[in-house]
Every structure is written in C-alpha cells, then in structure tokens.
Amino acid sequence: MIIDVKNVTWKRDNTTILREINWQVKKSEHWCIVGLNGSGKTSLLQILCGYTWPTQGEVQVLGNRYGEVDVREVRKSIGWVSTALMAHMHDNETAFRLVLSGREATIGLYNTPSEEDIEKASELLHTFGCDALKNRPFRALSQGERQKVLIARALMASPRLLILDEPCTGLDLLSREQLLAMIEQIAAQPDGPTLLYVTHHIEEILPCFTHTLLLKQGAIEAAGENRHILTPEQLTRFFGVPIDVRTSQGRSWVSIGEEATIR
Template sequence: MILDIKNVSIRRDSKYILRDISWSIEDGQHWVVLGLNGSGKTTLLNMINGYIFPSSGEVTVLGKPFGKYDLRELRKSIGWVSTALQERLYGNERAIDIVVSGRYASIGLFNVPSDEDKETALEKLELLDAEAFSGRFYGTLSQGEKQKILIARGLMSDPKLLILDEPCTGLDIFSREQLLKTVDELSKIDYAPTLVYVTHQIDEILPSFSHSLLMRRGEIHSQGSTADMLTTENLSDFFETDIECKKANDRYAISFQL
C-alpha cells in the first residue's frame, strides 16, 4: 500500500479544513486529485508530506504510520513538484545542483556534490530529455524547463511516490503539452514511482491516470476509476452546474450548458 488515509480530519479553531477523508492508493496505480481552488488539495498534499499533522484519523504513507516514524526521513522517499517549491529555489544555482538537492530533500546544497550524485542527476535529466539544461542557472530557464528540472529533482532519490502539484501552472499551451508528454512517458517506465497528479483542469488528465479523487470544500466528493469519475452526470454534480463531458483521443474535455 502506497497511501492509506482513514477518517482524517484537520481543524483550525472550530473550522474544518479537511473532513472525514479516507483514501488509499495501491502500488501500480496512478491517481489524479481534481478540485477547484480552496477545495483542500494543498492541505491534503502537505499532510501526505508530513508538514501538517491530522487533528483526527490515521495516516500511513509508504507503510510508515504517522506518529511512529521520523517524517523527515519519510520525505526523502517522496518526490514533490509544486509551484510553491519552485518559488523557494535559488535562481543563481546550476540546474544540476538543484536536481542533486532532491536527494537530501533540501533547498540548496550545503556540501559539494559527489561524482556519483552528479552522475545520477544527469541520468534523471536525460530521462526527461533535459540534460542540455544541466549547466545553466535555474533563473535563466523557461517555466517549462524549470518544471522538468523540478521533476528530475523529485526523482533524484528514486521515490516510490511522486506528487505533481499543478505542474502546468503558468505554461503556454505548447509547453503544457510537452510537459504532459513527459509525465505520460514517465508513467510508463518499468520502475516508475506511483504518480499523484493534482489539477483543476480536466483536459490535463492523461490516460495513464487510472484513478481519480474529486475534492470539494475539504471533503471527498467521489473517488474511483477515472472513467467512472469523469462522466457528465458525476461532474455536473461535482461542479454543481450542468456540464457535458466528452472524451476524444484519450483526453477529456468539458463544456458548460449555458
């Protein structure tokens, strides 16, 4: 079991941020977490990464139950790519050093990287067709190039779980499709980590994501196979408005019934 969350709630004062969340991910599955802004997606991710502790319920990640394991060590087995992380990195660092820092789950490098670390970093960059960026300063890269560097960083420790938190934010349509192609190819390699892709855009959901979790106002609206979740009926109820969902070329698209 990659992830096992049972009856989890998070409260701040008297307000629920997450309420009665139960969700499990088995090895070999790739999931989408779909929800609008304010739905609780970011809080859920922060909890999975051990930055927020639940007010009630049980959380087990990669077989490690919260409260019985050093969460700092757990984070080294989880790759995390997010816009928030991108903003914390140093623009004057070489791309390869940012990738290497993923091995230590740190912002910046505090020691000279070993030859082995550099070799591993180059392998991850090559996997993403991004080795040409290795010597460039991070701040000089385009948004799409930065996201590839962050994914390579997330893969540096060979994680069993890789979380992609709205990785297409700020990308133009061509850069977005290129990044989605990279994610799709990554999901198909033999030793791919379990992927959790977080988005509020239906058309970013790739066929490789077999399961979907739909969140609304801090609660789970529905979860299950992506084919069952992304239907006109379920999404109309989820968005609380009449929509039509169609599938073409293995991708989904919605239109509003005005």
C-alpha cells in the first residue's frame, strides 16, 4: 500500500478543514486529486508529507505509520512539486545545480555532487528536452521550463511517490501539453514513482492516471477508477451544475450544460 489514510479529520481553530478522510492508493495506481479552491487539497498533501498532523485518524505512507517513524526520513522518498516551491529557489542558481540539489532535497547545492549524481542530472535534463537550459539561471527560465526543472529535481532522489501540485498553473496551451507529455513519460517508466496529480481541470487527467479522488468542502465526494468518476452524472453532482463530458484521445473534456444557471 502506497497510501493508507483512515478516518482523518483536521481542524484549525474552530474550523474543520478535512473531515473523515478514508483513502487508499495501491502500487501501480496513479491518482488525480480534483477539487475547487478551499476544498482541502493542500491540507491533505501536507498531512501526507508529515508537515501537518491530523486532529484524529491514522496516516500510513510507503508502509510507514506516522507517529511511529521519523517523517523526515519518509520525506526522502517523496517528491513534491508545486508552484509555491518556486518562490524558495535561488534566482541565480543554474538549472543543472537546481536539479543536482534534489539529491539531498535542499534549497541550494551545499555538497560536492558525485560523478553518478552529475550523470543522473544530465540524463534527466536530456530526457525532458532541457539540455539547452543546463547553464541558465532559474530567473531566466519560463514558467513551463521552471516546472520541468523542478520535476527533474524531484526525480533526482528516485522517489517512490511523486506529488505534482497543480503543475500546469500559469502555462499556455502549448507549454501545458508539453509538460503533460513529460508526465506521461514518468508514468510509463516501469520502475517509476507512484504519481499524485492535483488539479482543478478535468482535461489534465491523462490516460496514465487510473483513479481520481473528488474532494469537496473537506470531504471525499467520490474516489475510484476514472471510468466510474469522470461521468456526467458524477461530475454534475460534484460541481453542482449540469456537466457534459466529451472523451478524446483518452482524456475527458468537460463543459457546463446549456441549461445550467451559474450563481
């Protein structure tokens, strides 16, 4: 079991942010987490990574039961990429050094990398078509290029779980599709990590993602295989307005039905 969350509730002050979350992710499954703003997605991720402790419930990640292990050690097997991470990167650091820093999950490169690390960082940049970015400072990269570099950085430590938190935010159509193609490459690796992909947008759910969790107002609305979740009926209940679903090239594209009234 990659993730096993049982009866997790988290309260901040007098507000319940997450309510009775029960969720399991098995090996060979790749999941999407979909929710509107304020649904609790980031809070759930923080609990999975051991940065936030639930008010009640049990959390087990990669076979480690939180409360019985050093979560700092567990985090070494988890890669987490988010737009918030960009703000902590050093603007003058080159893309290559940023990728190398992923080996120790540090902000900045403080130890002399081994020849093996240098070779792996070069291979990752090459695999994702980023050879030309190698010596460019982070500040000179586009939004899409930064996301690619951060994903390569997350893969340096060979994580067993890779969390991609809204990686397409701010990208134009072409950049988004290039980044999604890169994610498909990662999912296709036989020894690659389990993926958790967080998004607001149903059309970003690639064929490589087998399951989807719908999170609404801090509770799980539905969770399971995409064929059961990405249906007009289920999405209409989730969004609260009539939803039409069109499938193309293994992806679902949604639109609001003509009879819907948006409030």
